[in-house]
Amino acid sequence: MNAEPTPPTTSHDERRRMVLGWFMNYMPTAWNRPWAGSTPTGWTDGEFYVDMARALERASIDLVMLEDSSVVPENFGSSMTAEFKATTKAPKHDPLPLAAAISQATERLGIVTTMSTSLYPPHRLAQLQATLDQLSDGRAGWNIVTSFENLAAQNVGLDTLWEHDERYARAEEYVSLVDEFWTGADGVAFDGDYYAAAAPSALPPVQRRPVLCQAGGSSAGMDFAARWADLIVSVPTGLPAMKAYRDGIRQRLERAGTDPDSCRVLYMVTPILGETVAEAEAKEARMYSADGDNFLRRLVQLSNVSEIDFAQYDLDRPIPEDATTNGAQSILDAMKAATRGSSLRQAMAGKGESTSLRLVGTPQTVADQMEEAMEFVGGDGFLLFHGGGGLISRHYLDEVLDGLVPELQRRGLAQTGYGPGTFGERLAAR
Numbered sequence: 231m232n233a234e235p236t237p238p239t240t241s242h243d244e245r246r247r248m249v250l251g252w253f254m255n256y257m258p259t260a261w262n263r264p265w266a267g268s269t270p271t272g273w274t275d276g277e278f279y280v281d282m283a284r285a286l287e288r289a290s291i292d293l294v295m296l297e298d299s300s301v302v303p304e305n306f307g308s309s310m311t312a313e314f315k316a317t318t319k320a321p322k323h324d325p326l327p328l329a330a331a332i333s334q335a336t337e338r339l340g341i342v343t344t345m346s347t348s349l350y351p352p353h354r355l356a357q358l359q360a361t362l363d364q365l366s367d368g369r370a371g372w373n374i375v376t377s378f379e380n381l382a383a384q385n386v387g388l389d390t391l392w393e394h395d396e397r398y399a400r401a402e403e404y405v406s407l408v409d410e411f412w413t414g415a416d417g418v419a420f421d422g423d424y425y426a427a428a429a430p431s432a433l434p435p436v437q438r439r440p441v442l443c444q445a446g447g448s449s450a451g452m453d454f455a456a457r458w459a460d461l462i463v464s465v466p467t468g469l470p471a472m473k474a475y476r477d478g479i480r481q482r483l484e485r486a487g488t489d490p491d492s493c494r495v496l497y498m499v500t501p502i503l504g505e506t507v508a509e510a511e512a513k514e515a516r517m518y519s520a521d522g523d524n525f526l527r528r529l530v531q532l533s534n535v536s537e538i539d540f541a542q543y544d545l546d547r548p549i550p551e552d553a554t555t556n557g558a559q560s561i562l563d564a565m566k567a568a569t570r571g572s573s574l575r576q577a578m579a580g581k582g583e584s585t586s587l588r589l590v591g592t593p594q595t596v597a598d599q600m601e602e603a604m605e606f607v608g609g610d611g612f613l614l615f616h617g618g619g620g621l622i623s624r625h626y627l628d629e630v631l632d633g634l635v636p637e638l639q640r641r642g643l644a645q646t647g648y649g650p651g652t653f654g655e656r657l658a659a660r
């Protein structure tokens with residue numbers, strides 16, 4: 231008989247299994263919507279979000295990523311009024327204390343917090359992350375961002391942020407220093423171009439270092455992500471762009487002599503689910519209808535991501551061809567093209583933005599699509615987000631966690647429990 235050992239089959243099954251995360255904003259929940267719940271304005275005490283983390287863990291979701299930004303934007307109509315009606319970025323609480331509360335209410339869920347290299351002194355950040363890793367017993371992750379709003383800089387006494395690529399050059403040094411605080415047993419002696427430190431190291435984390443996450447979309451951002459990240463979250467739109475993004479990251483890793491499988495790439499999606507495809511499509515049409523609260527929210531969001539004041543344009547006309555911006559030129563050009571022969575309102579009606587894939591249907595058809603997408607892209611999983619211009623509700627969570635995720639689990643595409651070890655070890659074993 232052939233004595234050759236049978237290769238383990240788990241590795242193949244493990245690789246088929248998607249990594250699933252959820253993007254959480256510590257902000258008002260769907261207080262003015264039909265599924266607001268009985269304490270619609272009670273988001274500030276964190277109870278909704280701690281409960282949500284428990285639900286994510288019940289569904290064996292790998293990780294929650296807590297978003298952070300510290301501004302009340304004035305991009306739409308040059309005032310805060312629309313922002314407070316739309317609540318896209320404000321009001322908002324700090325994610326770190328919420329992460330600490332979540333760490334005490336859960337046991338296995340990975341807990342990734344966003345912290346900006348432009349806004350925290352490195353030693354504070356090293357210590358806060360190490361503390362979260364201790365509180366969660368090895369489940370902390372850091373979403374490394376460099377911030378992009380000048381208003382954020384003004385909160386800490388700067389007029390403006392550093393220019394985009396300089397922010398990444400600084401971040402490069404920043405993360406090296408933070409890593410020394412985590413690992414330098416004999417203290418830190420660091421003398422760089424931007425940072426210097428001579429101090430005993432911070433409290434060490436449980437993991438060698440927290441799981442490092444990043445979302446660089448630009449070339450400098452992708453270089454940085456490929457150098458540091460264990461996990462990347464991204465929103466390239468459509469299958470070819472998703473594949474190109476992941477290939478771009480993997481090529482960078484290969485050039486650096488790093489195993490490309492050591493870094494996972496997740497794509498941001500907002501599944502819209504119904505008991506029939508027609509029901510889900512009707513929901514999508516309502517979510518992205520060109521009137522009502524969601525529409526204002528989407529316009530304000532578009533202004534915030536692009537720093538273009540969309541309040542200056544007539545909703546029922548095309549964007550003028552001679553319109554210019556100091557904000558995101560690519561977004562203005564795309565909106566000009568989209569409104570040629572139609573209006574801004576018509577161009578935004580019926581379809582969503584800020585997700586990688588349109589996922590609209592029953593749990594079965596959406597699971598089919600996710601499976602096919604991962605086969606095509608060769609990707610590692612998804613970052614779920616309520617999106618759609620709406621606010622989060624338990625109702626939406628249930629649709630995904632009790633409808634879609636069990637369907638993925640039945641197909642062996644999502645884990646049904648957590649493996650052993652720390653968050654980083656579990657991720658590396660996937």
Ligand SMILES: Cc1cc2nc3c(=O)[nH]c(=O)nc-3n(C[C@H](O)[C@H](O)[C@H](O)COP(=O)(O)O)c2cc1C
Binds near residue numbers: 296378445447449465
């Ligand atoms: C899924 C996702 C989540 C993000 N979360 C945050 C965040 O919480 N705070 C923040 O300041 N930036 C956040 N960003 C912005 C990224 O850090 C990054 O700046 C952006 O993707 C543009 O890439 P670039 O910096 O390479 O130009 C996020 C981006 C993505 C795609």
